[in-house]
């Protein structure tokens with residue numbers, strides 16, 4: 334539930350935003366910590382259905398790293414990360430695909446449908462949405478980069494009134510499946526759709542001047558400022574690929590990219606429909 338203060342803020346500020354974003358495409362990357370808690374998940378789902386019901390074209394690209402960890406652990410398969418990416422051998426790839434495409438994707442579809450939306454779950458393979466290529470380093474295995482996006486399949490679903498839910502698993506040209514980081518997939522999909530916004534839900538308030546202090550949130554920044562924060566090592570660790578993914582999508586025509594805390598109740602509505610927002614907004 335929104336607090337009384339937030340409810341008044343959203344209601345009084347939302348209408349012009351709703352009018353200006355109606356018919357525009359918003360790509361939401363949902364994953365990681367923001368997915369762990371069932372009641373938070375229900376809140377995110379309700380916000381997604383609300384945004385779709387007021388005429389925004391919502392595309393959800395999801396991760397599910399913690400769920401993959403859980404199943405690898407149950408199957409006794411060790412997992413390790415290199416520069417934030419999961420080292421993916423053939424056995425790990427099978428589990429990644431089963432968990433993301435089979436489990437996380439269908440759970441999100443089902444939750445959205447129960448909340449009154451009409452979701453269709455797909456992965457990079459469906460309609461050749463994403464073609465993958467190897468990330469490069471041999472030791473990292475079947476970790477992929479996005480080689481090409483054929484966004485027709487998403488546009489067709491959006492035009493039919495559906496909410497596409499996309500898993501970041503895709504084949505290369507020979508049919509070999511690859512594990513693509515969900516932030517990366519979301520950024521490239523947003524760019525190919527010429528999206529109004531890319532929104533990354535994570536577990537920190539946004540881009541912080543001091544990563545340990547959420548009161549140092551930077552609410553708005555340009556591509557240049559974002560690059561300089563990386564150079565100064567103010568943006569570090571897992572935040573680097575997120576910021577770079579935002580920068581790449583902005584450079585390819587996305588109007589604004591947002592990094593927000595998916596654990597804040599109704600973070601999506603507050604970020605999109607209020608003047609102050611709750612996280613960091615990057616623009617070209």
Ligand SMILES: Nc1ncnc2c1ncn2[C@@H]1O[C@H](COP(=O)(O)OP(=O)(O)O)[C@@H](O)[C@H]1O
Pocket residue numbers: 364365366417534535536537539540541542543544567568569570571572573
């Ligand atoms: N300047 C910064 N602002 C915010 N977070 C930062 C910053 N620099 C480093 N980080 C770290 O980046 C993390 C977010 O990346 P990550 O854990 O990979 O997110 P997710 O699991 O949602 O994909 C934060 O939890 C924080 O520890």
Ligand SMILES: CC(=O)N[C@@H](CCC(=O)OP(=O)(O)O)C(=O)O
Pocket residue numbers: 363364365366395396397398399401417418419429476477501512513514515516
């Ligand atoms: C290559 C790589 O690391 N892929 C990720 C894909 C899922 C993901 O990105 O999930 P989150 O958004 O929840 O972290 C993985 O295997 O965990």
